[in-house]
Amino acid sequence: MNRITIGFLLLLTAIPVLSLEIVITQGNDKASKIAVVPFGTPDGVKDMAPIVEFDLHRSGQFAPIAEEDMLSLPQTPNEVNFRDWRVLGTDYVVIGQVEKEEDTLTVTFYAFDVSLERKLFSGKVTGLSSQHRAIAHMVADKVFESITDIPGAFSTKVMYVLVEGRGTETPSWRLEVADSDGQNAQRVLESLYPIMSPTWAPDGETVAYVSFESGRSNIIVHEIYTGKRDVVAAFEGTNSSPEFSPDGKHLAMSLSRDGNPEIYVMEVASRKFKRITTHRAIDTEPVWSLDGKEIVFTSDRSGNPQIYRINVETLKSKRLSFQGDYNARPRILPDGEHMLFVHRINRTYHIVWSPLDNSGNNIVLTKNVLDESPSVAPNGSMIIFATKEESKGTLGIVSVDGQVEFRLPSSEGDVQEPAWSPFLSTTLTFQQL
Incomplete structure (x- = not known):
């Protein structure tokens, strides 16, 4: 375990306090439309998709599509129907699946460009169950970078x-x-x-x-x-x-x-x-x-x-x-x-x-x-x-x-x-x- 992580575990997690809560007051009319589909998630594990979606939203670069407006909910690449997303004017689609083994979570995720009908990026992030939010932030970092060519800063x-x-x-x-x-x-x-x-x-x-x-x-x-x-x-x-x-x-x-x-x-x-x-x-x-x-x-x-x-x-x-x-x-x-x-x-x-x-x-x-x-x-x-x-x-x-x-x-x-x-x-x- 590296020293920065030790610091936050030993000194910080011992004294949790009330968190700040983001309230969006101004949006970007030119933001790219993105669909972060609910991830395939085992029982007892909270879905990471809302965290990934909110990270991308607060960057100002993306406007999320609400789950109730989605025509399909793919969880694997072969389930992605690009026609469904073109109808909604979607620019990008993110899907994922979470696996749990004892106290370890692994999320496999994919980002797609709808107009080009191709996969932009895919990856796998693994961490402890207690790092649920950190895993989601890393997924958002990778998705953000795959689309913008700018490293994501959601894990900071x-x-x-x-x-x-x-x-x-x-x-x-x-x-x-x-x-x-x-x-x-x-x-x-x-x-x-x-x-x-x-x-x-x-x-x-x-x-x-x-x-x-x-x-x-x-x-x-x-x-x-x-x-x-x-x-x-x-x-x-x-x-x-x-x-x-x-x-x-x-x-x-x-x-x-x-x-x-x-x-x-x-x-x-x-x-x-x-x-x-x-x-x-x-x-x-x-x-x-x-x-x-x-x-x-x-x-x-x-x-x-x-x-x-x-x-x-x-x-x-x-x-x-x-x-x-x-x-x-x-x-x-x-x-x-x-x-x-x-x-x-x-x-x-x-x-x-x-x-x-x-x-x-x-x-x-x-x-x-x-x-x-x-x-x-x-x-x-x-x-x-x-x-x-x-x-x-x-x-x-x-x-x-x-x-x-x-x-x-x-x-x-x-x-x-x-x-x-x-x-x-x-x-x-x-x-x-």
């Missing part, structure tokens, strides 16, 4: 901060991790003091965040699989905005130990610090370029918050954002050529998409009153962000083209500061057929 996790009792005498903060669909939420840490800016290491085994449990801001590195916590920055002043480098060997952050907040980089192994920015302004919210050679960050050196980039070796910087008087919290997309950030329009805050080279206009992806803290799925297809709904903090997810948006509200408190995990290792086995 999202981390967030849940605040209970805000404004009362006894508020509490919880750092939680859930599946990408908000299910299987597990508690990583609970504190009577604020937790901010959680971020993942690229191996998915370690996270970093800001904690105020000592009475002031500290940056803590937390190993999920052991629960080990190390304070890596506890200087006088502010210690904020940790962000791991793409290779996990360095941690960028904003520190005011020498006066005003500046960007620093810490070598994780040696704990040696290097100052990256030197300016009388506030420099904060660093994020690494994909090659690890540059850091993109927020600074008010122009008089208001704007986005800049700096080379970590030459320390030469350049302004990236010019539209509007407030642009902050940048995030680099996996293509390395575009970024997301928070942009203010008429006193409201939205997540926007923009080329890194400033060669085009911003594209507004969200249209709520207060959207902040964007984080990108590792395949670049979806963005999770924090927003407000009836004065309560909640999470939203929007497709990278802005066509599909949905909410992950919590019944327990205010949800904020989301962070999407990298691709994670797994104990499931997959075989392409």
Whole structure:
């Protein structure tokens, strides 16, 4: 069993909490029609097809056909009648069969292109009965990739901060991790003091965040699989905005130990610090370029918050954002050529998409009153962000083209500061057929 899986079993599954529940608020009229037929399933095993269907739906790329509208319910390839699906205007069909042997589940699945009347992909996923949802997410990942040529990210996790009792005498903060669909939420840490800016290491085994449990801001590195916590920055002043480098060997952050907040980089192994920015302004919210050679960050050196980039070796910087008087919290997309950030329009805050080279206009992806803290799925297809709904903090997810948006509200408190995990290792086995 690999270390990331051990971590979630030992630390997380011991403290399950209420899951987030997705509510789709905006759909894509141009989505491909897909039929995920109920899988052949033995007695006592829940059908995985609804999980696969919902994963594909929330990607924004697919519009599922309801089971009651299906003209047939094939479970094997020779039972697929393409004429039945053409009548319904179906683009793709997914079928599957589940087998159970003692405590092991194996699902064999097939994806078909209706217009071409051919099989696109087939495979077999095996795991424990307790990994029922994980198996379904992997099936959805493989189906998604077979159609879009983009790796699926349904098997990833999202981390967030849940605040209970805000404004009362006894508020509490919880750092939680859930599946990408908000299910299987597990508690990583609970504190009577604020937790901010959680971020993942690229191996998915370690996270970093800001904690105020000592009475002031500290940056803590937390190993999920052991629960080990190390304070890596506890200087006088502010210690904020940790962000791991793409290779996990360095941690960028904003520190005011020498006066005003500046960007620093810490070598994780040696704990040696290097100052990256030197300016009388506030420099904060660093994020690494994909090659690890540059850091993109927020600074008010122009008089208001704007986005800049700096080379970590030459320390030469350049302004990236010019539209509007407030642009902050940048995030680099996996293509390395575009970024997301928070942009203010008429006193409201939205997540926007923009080329890194400033060669085009911003594209507004969200249209709520207060959207902040964007984080990108590792395949670049979806963005999770924090927003407000009836004065309560909640999470939203929007497709990278802005066509599909949905909410992950919590019944327990205010949800904020989301962070999407990298691709994670797994104990499931997959075989392409």
